[in-house]
Amino acid sequence: MTLASDLAGLPARAQTAPYVGDFSRFRIVPARYPARTIGTIFAALVIFAVLNSVFSNPRWGWDVFAEWFFSEPVLAGLGRTLLLTLAGTALGFLFGTLLALARVSGSPLLASLSFAYVWLFRSVPLIVLLLILNNLGYLYSTVWLGVPFTDITFATWSTTQLITPFFAAVLGLTLHAAAFSSEIVRGGILSVDQGQHEAAAALGLPQRRQFTRIVLPQAMRTILPNGFNEIISLTKGTSQVYILALPELFYTIQIIYRRNLEVIPLLMVATVWYLVILSVLSFVQHHIERHYSRGALRNPPASALTQAFAWLRRHVPAGRAPGGEQVALAPSPSAAATRPGGEIRIGGVSKSFGPLTVLDNVSLTLRSGSVTAIIGQSGSGKSTLLRAINHLERADQGFITIDGALIGYRQDGDTLYELKEREILKRRVDIGMVFQNFNLFPHLTAIENIVEAPVSVRGIPRVHALAEARNLLARVGLADKAGAYPRQLSGGQQQRVAIARALALKPKVLLFDEPTSALDPELVNEVLDVIKELARSGTTLVIVTHEIGFAREVADEVVFMEAGRIVESGPPARVLDTPDHPRTREFLAKVL
Structure with missing residues (x-):
């Protein structure tokens, strides 16, 4: 029996190819929901019965009510x-x-x-x-x-x-x-x-x-x-x-x-x-x-009040004050006013959470303007060390200085006095941080996220801060996203806004806590490209990362951590290509 004879034996309908073409001439019949219709009728009857009972019963005394x-x-x-x-x-x-x-x-x-x-x-x-x-x-x-x-x-x-x-x-x-x-x-x-x-x-x-x-x-x-x-x-x-x-x-x-x-x-x-x-x-x-609820939804519906204000804005000439005079924007401060990077000295720092020792006598010196990549398996203490640098985590022992100045303490002779939180906040301005999960403020737009700290911390006039924020957004490739809320941005865009927010304070040191770990692979490169550009700016960068190729390309020094200790550190060519410690070789063999 041949294939042709098999096909000939099939019903004619089975051999007919499905119709594919223009469906515009077809009539669409909406799906019907009988239960919904019955529920609507029932609700209407209940409402009618209640209103009829209330308004037709003279004992309610509506004349006395009035x-x-x-x-x-x-x-x-x-x-x-x-x-x-x-x-x-x-x-x-x-x-x-x-x-x-x-x-x-x-x-x-x-x-x-x-x-x-x-x-x-x-x-x-x-x-x-x-x-x-x-x-x-x-x-x-x-x-x-x-x-x-x-x-x-x-x-x-x-x-x-x-x-x-x-x-x-x-x-x-x-x-x-x-x-x-x-x-x-x-x-x-x-x-x-x-x-x-x-x-x-x-x-x-x-x-x-x-x-x-x-x-x-x-x-x-x-x-x-x-x-x-x-x-x-x-x-x-x-x-x-x-x-x-x-x-x-x-x-x-x-x-x-x-x-x-x-x-x-x-x-x-x-x-x-x-x-x-x-x-x-x-x-x-x-x-x-x-x-x-601003920023809570990607596309929130406009309210009646919002539409009214939008109508007013459309009918008021842009850039004019209430008196009708043209408002001139103040000139932007120099975008090139980047501060030189700070030297970081970490001496004998230890940190424990209960019985768990997270940092164990860590000592390290990072020169001004350098780029340091910290690598190691999860739980090795990398992020805790990063947070200790800007005193988000208080070290149990040891000290960290930026250009010789302690962040959390005031020195008086041979005595160190722990600072109150408001004083720590003032010193923390010199240390920017970009978080793993972005931590943008969801109720503020991209440009408001960037402007907030320069205005309230540095005391920069808002018009200057806005101009600088626009420059920073353009620098990270988001000039057209100034008015977008974080929820309206992709992960890579949010991380780039976070970088711009940290840069707005012109810090001496910029910390990155696994800046690409929360991103899809396709979005990683757009963030890494921004960090590469920053590496040439003179700001001291400290980057906790799992991107070994990126560390090899950008870093001046690579630090490998294990169980809260620094196992090995040095130039990327030596640590990543010919490591001295067997634990470093074992780790790189698994991730490369």
Whole structure:
């Protein structure tokens, strides 16, 4: 039997080739989802039934509702509710933030005090707290201001006169809200990746600037949803101050319906006003969350406010001040003002994490303007040594100097005094660092990442810093990405922005912690090319890398580390081609 006869025996349809051509003439039938259609119909019926029941039943008393909704007593009670909400929210979150900072501080006693406050006031019901504060005069007849444990007194007040029902309500809401908001703020702070803290510290940003500019904006993404839930709970919680006979919205409604016995219509008045308040809060929450979500999405949809501002920008002449005068950009400082590299001396440095010794008596001298590649297997102490150079890790023993100056200590004769963090940050400015995982600030654009440190640390005018940042972006091949957020960039582009950010401070020393390990192979070369160009700039470079070919091409010296020790160091030709130590030969045999 032949192949031809086999084919002849097949059905004619099986021999017909599939149609391939222009499909534009075909009609497309959308996929149908019967369950979705049934669900939509069911939801519409439920909504119609509820609205029909509410508006067709005369017992709801909508005429009474309309009579009292805008009445003077109700509006006065509404005003007190809003005032209590505003005061409780502002003071509660302010106090709660201080408690959260105390909780994450380095003081065990302060952290314990904060924990005790949160534990106590989250346990006590709000209505009980209000009653205790309203009857505080029973426990303490007077309140005084003076120096504790002395007879020095500046002022004295009668407790019953000082703590009025309104004051007791504000104080109770504040103390109650602070306990809950403290945990909300603390959770937000802890949600920020540790790499963001280290990147800010490596740039030398002052601690206050780190918190307000880097940590808090990212923490707000976690804080806001829970924070607004707390504000909404506080708004409804103001109804509990009726126990103090304070005529806020709910107490005012109670007084009215006890007189006219129209309970349901009056309760609906309160309900609708609470709905109005919470709708406004939800609107505000939505737009604040959008503001702090910058950089979180690759292509975020534009809000109505954003579109309005964009329309205004399109219709206002570019480069003109409000008065109509042309704004001239200040000239850029010289881009060639590169500082000479610093000499690094590492003497007897050891570092342990618990029982694990990561660095063991490491000594090394790296001359000014040199390029040093540190190689070795994972866990050999390479990254820890790099972090010890800029004092992100404090050495247990030994010292590291840059041009003879210690980073973490002040010398006075034969005594070394450990510096406080704010002084270390100032000295750390001379040591730039590029992290393995980039650690760009996700809520800032590429150019804002670069500008942040020169403006806040070096004190460079912002217009000059922007001009220099554009030069740096062009230098690393990203001139067209100035306004992009990190999430909108590829891994290689993010690493190049990180390099530009480190260069913006014109450091004496530039540290690279495995700058290509988090990149796809196709992106490695674009980062290595930038580092090669930097190697010719005169800045002292120290590079932890697994790219042996790159180390051979760029480095002046190669250092091989094993188990926290320097096993071998020297020129690339000797260490990589004819190593002296058998462990070096064994390592290179596996990676080459």
